[in-house]
Amino acid sequence: AQSVTQLDSHVSVSEGTPVLLRCNYSSSYSPSLFWYVQHPNKGLQLLLKYTSAATLVKGINGFEAEFKKSETSFHLTKPSAHMSDAAEYFCVVSITGGFKTIFGAGTRLFVKA
Amino acid sequence: DAEITQSPRHKITETGRQVTLACHQTWNHNNMFWYRQDLGHGLRLIHYSYGVQDTNKGEVSDGYSVSRSNTEDLPLTLESAASSQTSVYFCATRPTRGTGELFFGEGSRLTVL
Numbered sequence: 001a002q003s004v005t006q007l008d009s010h011v012s013v014s015e016g017t018p019v020l021l022r023c024n025y026s027s028s029y030s031p032s033l034f035w036y037v038q039h040p041n042k043g044l045q046l047l048l049k050y051t052s053a054a055t056l057v058k059g060i061n062g063f064e065a066e067f068k069k070s071e072t073s074f075h076l077t078k079p080s081a082h083m084s085d086a087a088e089y090f091c092v093v094s095i096t097g098g099f100k101t102i103f104g105a106g107t108r109l110f111v112k113a
Numbered sequence: 114d115a116e117i118t119q120s121p122r123h124k125i126t127e128t129g130r131q132v133t134l135a136c137h138q139t140w141n142h143n144n145m146f147w148y149r150q151d152l153g154h155g156l157r158l159i160h161y162s163y164g165v166q167d168t169n170k171g172e173v174s175d176g177y178s179v180s181r182s183n184t185e186d187l188p189l190t191l192e193s194a195a196s197s198q199t200s201v202y203f204c205a206t207r208p209t210r211g212t213g214e215l216f217f218g219e220g221s222r223l224t225v226l
Contacts (some may be wrong), residue, residue, distance in 0.1 A: 001141055022222070032212045032213045032214075034213075034214065041219075042220070043117075043203055043217035043219045044156075044205075044215070044217040045217070046215075047212055049212055049214060051212045055161075090155070090156070092214070092215075094213030094214075095213075101158075101213060101215065103155050103156045104155070105155045
């Protein structure tokens with residue numbers, strides 16, 4: 001069975017400090033993994049994706065994520081938070097080229113000035 | 114640029130009325146999806162289509178229907194709106210071949226009074 005667990009429902013950081021949003025997955029197949037961001041009253045936008053190439057994936061706006069098969073994790077990081085990063089972030093697992101897509105419950109990121 | 118257009122963006126209706134939410138895409142993707150987003154539930158799949166004349170039920174399809182007469186459009190119909198269907202609805206598309214990445218519209222907020 002496939003599943004996605006985002007370990008924190010809310011994360012609060014100060015502007016200029018690092019961001020870590022945690023995601024664990026379970027999959028019987030080789031998955032594709034994604035992080036999406038959703039700003040208020042907007043649709044989901046792709047931040048980055050892992051598709052069995054390099055395990056360290058760089059995305060937009062300075063975000064990156066590392067695929068760790070041994071830990072079944074795909075945590076999202078950013079060295080320095082910006083106020084504009086405040087949003088909801090979704091970790092997503094896709095198998096067989098998208099035949100099945102599973103969304104995490106989301107992590108809301110708050111950025112304090 | 115290719116895009117996904119949802120309309121209306123906001124709608125208020127009464128219990129028992131029929132409502133149709135439109136989704137129009139210019140990505141030329143065969144795969145189209147409708148999700149609803151609710152606090153505490155994340156994104157849940159309502160219906161999906163893998164091509165013209167193809168429609169399938171998702172995990173929360175009761176009270177909803179879709180039809181696919183062309184590649185560009187997948188309208189979502191609520192036959193008899195209920196207060197439990199108050200939600201934000203997202204249309205998404207995905208290319209037939211690829212990594213499973215989804216492309217999202219900006220959402221339609223529906224309130225059923």
